Amino acid sequence: MKTTDLLIPESVKEVLIKSGIVELYPPQEEAIKAGALDGRNLVLASPTASGKTLIAELCALKHILEKDGKVLYLTPLRALASEKYEEFKKYSAITKSDGKRISVGISTGDYDSSDPWLERYDIIVATNEKVDSLLRHKAKWMDDISLVVADEVHLLNEMERGPTLEVVLARLMQTNPDIQVLALSATINNVEEIASWLKAGFVTTEWRPITLKEGTLLNNEIQFKDGDARKIEREAKNPAINLALNTVKSGGQALIFASTRKNSVTLAKKTAPKIGEVLSKPMKRALEREAERILTTGEKTRISELLAELVKCGVAFHHAGLGGGHRKIIEDAFRGGKIKVLTATPTLAFGVNLPARTVIIHDYRRYEPGYGYYPISVLEYKQMCGRAGRPKYDKIGEAVLVARTADEADYLMESYVLAKPERIWSRLAVERILRSHVLATVAADYAHTEAGIYDFFGRTFYAYQYDVAAIKNMIAKILRFLYEEEMIDVSGANIYATKFGKRVSELYIDPVSAVVIRNALRQKPAHLTDFSLLHMIAHTPDMRPMLRPYSSELDKVAVFMEERIDEFMTPVPSEWEDRIGYEQFLGEVKTAMVLKAWIEETSEDEIIEKFHVQPGDLYRTIENAKWLLYTSHELAVLFGNKEIQPLTLELMERVDKGVKKELLPLVKLEGVGRIRGRILYNAGYTTIDDLKHAQLEDLMKLPLIGPKIAKKIKEQIGGFVKKETWEKIEKEEEWKQKALTEY
Ligand SMILES: Nc1ncnc2c1ncn2[C@@H]1O[C@H](COP(=O)(O)OP(=O)(O)OP(=O)(O)O)[C@@H](O)[C@H]1O
Numbered sequence: 001m002k003t004t005d006l007l008i009p010e011s012v013k014e015v016l017i018k019s020g021i022v023e024l025y026p027p028q029e030e031a032i033k034a035g036a037l038d039g040r041n042l043v044l045a046s047p048t049a050s051g052k053t054l055i056a057e058l059c060a061l062k063h064i065l066e067k068d069g070k071v072l073y074l075t076p077l078r079a080l081a082s083e084k085y086e087e088f089k090k091y092s093a094i095t096k097s098d099g100k101r102i103s104v105g106i107s108t109g110d111y112d113s114s115d116p117w118l119e120r121y122d123i124i125v126a127t128n129e130k131v132d133s134l135l136r137h138k139a140k141w142m143d144d145i146s147l148v149v150a151d152e153v154h155l156l157n158e159m160e161r162g163p164t165l166e167v168v169l170a171r172l173m174q175t176n177p178d179i180q181v182l183a184l185s186a187t188i189n190n191v192e193e194i195a196s197w198l199k200a201g202f203v204t205t206e207w208r209p210i211t212l213k214e215g216t217l218l219n220n221e222i223q224f225k226d227g228d229a230r231k232i233e234r235e236a237k238n239p240a241i242n243l244a245l246n247t248v249k250s251g252g253q254a255l256i257f258a259s260t261r262k263n264s265v266t267l268a269k270k271t272a273p274k275i276g277e278v279l280s281k282p283m284k285r286a287l288e289r290e291a292e293r294i295l296t297t298g299e300k301t302r303i304s305e306l307l308a309e310l311v312k313c314g315v316a317f318h319h320a321g322l323g324g325g326h327r328k329i330i331e332d333a334f335r336g337g338k339i340k341v342l343t344a345t346p347t348l349a350f351g352v353n354l355p356a357r358t359v360i361i362h363d364y365r366r367y368e369p370g371y372g373y374y375p376i377s378v379l380e381y382k383q384m385c386g387r388a389g390r391p392k393y394d395k396i397g398e399a400v401l402v403a404r405t406a407d408e409a410d411y412l413m414e415s416y417v418l419a420k421p422e423r424i425w426s427r428l429a430v431e432r433i434l435r436s437h438v439l440a441t442v443a444a445d446y447a448h449t450e451a452g453i454y455d456f457f458g459r460t461f462y463a464y465q466y467d468v469a470a471i472k473n474m475i476a477k478i479l480r481f482l483y484e485e486e487m488i489d490v491s492g493a494n495i496y497a498t499k500f501g502k503r504v505s506e507l508y509i510d511p512v513s514a515v516v517i518r519n520a521l522r523q524k525p526a527h528l529t530d531f532s533l534l535h536m537i538a539h540t541p542d543m544r545p546m547l548r549p550y551s552s553e554l555d556k557v558a559v560f561m562e563e564r565i566d567e568f569m570t571p572v573p574s575e576w577e578d579r580i581g582y583e584q585f586l587g588e589v590k591t592a593m594v595l596k597a598w599i600e601e602t603s604e605d606e607i608i609e610k611f612h613v614q615p616g617d618l619y620r621t622i623e624n625a626k627w628l629l630y631t632s633h634e635l636a637v638l639f640g641n642k643e644i645q646p647l648t649l650e651l652m653e654r655v656d657k658g659v660k661k662e663l664l665p666l667v668k669l670e671g672v673g674r675i676r677g678r679i680l681y682n683a684g685y686t687t688i689d690d691l692k693h694a695q696l697e698d699l700m701k702l703p704l705i706g707p708k709i710a711k712k713i714k715e716q717i718g719g720f721v722k723k724e725t726w727e728k729i730e731k732e733e734e735w736k737q738k739a740l741t742e743y
């Protein structure tokens with residue numbers, strides 16, 4: 001089917017053809033035949049890069065241009081939301097029947113708002129969590145949504161985030177009964193079941209734009225599933241490295257999946273010297289620049305330095321311990337063909353679009369702290385394979401599993417390459433997860449009787465798979481808990497949320513976290529400090545994942561805890577009577593210690609060394625801490641606790657910026673973070689007023705400030721930089737740069 005034959009407005013066809021889409025891919029054609037553009041609910045399950053997004057786009061445009069509709073696009077990750085937002089923006093020049101242009105909005109942060117400004121957009125891209133929180137705030141504009149797209153719907157199977165998606169879809173289908181649902185998924189085993197839950201038709205395909213060859217790699221020989229075999233030249237001991245090298249030599253890129261962060265780093269280190277040898281001079285220069293960008297983004301740490309060294313050889317590692325800035329540089333450089341070999345933990349397989357000619361699964365096992373090694377699922381394996389083959393660059397994509405023995409090779413062929421992906425199961429029936437959804441159902445008025453609550457949960461995927469009776473007991477138990485903790489109240493058959501319950505639901509936290517905070521606020525410790533509050537939030541179940549102490553750290557953490565024993569706002573478990581509680585508590589103390597070090601301006605590198613906490617983990621902990629401090633502030637307001645309110649606000653700002661109190665005024669300036677703030681402060685510029693009186697030339701001389709930042713600072717505080725002064729400075733800089741490059 002040609003783009004020109006589609007029953008869609010001409011303006012849309014123009015945009016498509018301009019972006020190179022002249023003929024539909026087979027799965028797209030099938031989706032259209034299945035009624036996607038006629039308003040029918042549909043689950044489209046098809047491999048990576050088979051063009052599922054386009055169907056969502058066409059559907060969306062149909063709704064906006066022909067039905068005066070509004071579209072909500074759900075994604076599981078923030079990074080994916082921005083990717084989709086950018087993709088939808090190509091339609092923003094199209095005019096609607098009311099004469100206005102199509103508008104696209106994105107919303108991923110701040111869970112305590114109904115974002116009324118989203119009303120003006122035709123397409124809203126958001127994460128599942130954000131939409132869940134919007135539903136709790138009863139955002140008015142959501143009534144107007146006529147199409148919801150659920151991307152990566154196989155996420156339903158995920159422990160933490162699957163239930164959110166399930167509840168969001170069930171809720172939207174309840175509140176907007178005429179809504180069209182379009183669910184996009186990887187190939188899974190029970191598409192029919194999901195489709196039937198969503199009252200949808202379904203399309204499943206195995207079609208891929210690039211042929212995929214799957215196989216196993218044993219002793220430098222690949223055995224493909226179709227019977228073909230291929231020998232790889234042996235240059236290193238590790239066959240995975242030999243294969244990667246072979247790919248790079250023939251002009252491709254390789255993606256190696258490792259089981260742990262540590263392994264991904266080790267593999268990258270071993271691969272780098274080999275790849276470095278085969279790079280061209282211009283490529284090496286381009287990589288030098290990427291390395292420089294890594295070093296100038298965020299704080300310099302041993303991790304960023306190592307990463308930069310590897311990147312110079314065209315190799316990088318990618319895992320959750322890296323900060324977002326560095327991850328983005330790596331992803332872009334890989335997509336741009338500069339990084340030739342990327343080693344990654346399996347999380348990468350999920351969502352982010354990073355194709356490579358060769359995908360090497362170095363270990364079919366995965367490591368989970370506290371759980372040990374376990375084999376990955378077939379679904380995960382398929383997601384990894386799906387990364388093989390770059391459209392437009394590669395004719396074939398290859399995906400191999402590395403085997404250590406012939407027996408293992410047989411096992412891998414049988415259990416992964418030739419296996420079918422597992423069924424997707426609802427993960428809703430976990431008390432910790434279910435309780436916030438039960439509270440939300442009452443608090444946002446989606447139900448006000450026990451029967452109403454069961455009616456709602458009867459619409460979930462869980463109820464479809466198992467029957468709602470299976471979670472009735474759990475719901476009843478949760479209702480009792482919420483009642484005892486005064487989040488809900490009853491009058492006759494009616495159940496309604498108290499002010500506390502409403503606020504907790506809006507704040508988007510686990511009700512148990514709210515109870516922890518409420519009880520702590522009531523209990524004034526002998527000595528109230530920053531640490532008291534940091535520990536209080538670390539004590540909530542929403543502080544996840546916990547930064548557990550390594551055995552070598554246990555003594556240090558225990559001593560620290562003893563020293564601060566009069567600062568805790570929650571009961572301290574006994575080491576002898578409650579061993580598990582005690583160990584958990586040490587984890588909370590460590591988490592609070594890390595946050596404390598952060599706001600005392602300890603450098604990221606020192607935090608890595610002292611606590612074995614990598615930047616990525618640190619940033620996640622910071623994000624969580626900010627939200628929980630905000631929550632604590634809001635609950636302190638609700639309970640009229642005047643003493644805590646200003647403390648939580650100040651701490652929230654300090655955690656946000658990672659600074660001592662005295663730097664707070666300075667770091668409010670754009671371009672000034674904890675490092676530059678400290679430099680300014682130590683140079684005697686301790687207030688905004690000091691900066692107002694400072695000379696531009698003096699600021700420029702400070703380390704890490706330079707002319708651009710100095711000018712930006714001056715301009716933000718109402719200072720004025722004379723045109724002549726600035727031109728003179730720019731000239732001088734230009735000369736300096738020239739002198740440097742010529743040298
Ligand atoms: N009909 C087409 N002709 C040419 N290119 C297309 C066509 N349809 C989609 N594409 C391109 O294919 C690429 C992959 O499409 P898309 O991102 O929709 O994949 P997907 O099926 O959502 O995969 P994933 O499972 O990775 O999310 C995009 O760059 C898109 O522009």
Ligand SMILES: [Mg+2]
Nearest residue numbers: 052053151184
């Ligand atoms: Mg997609």
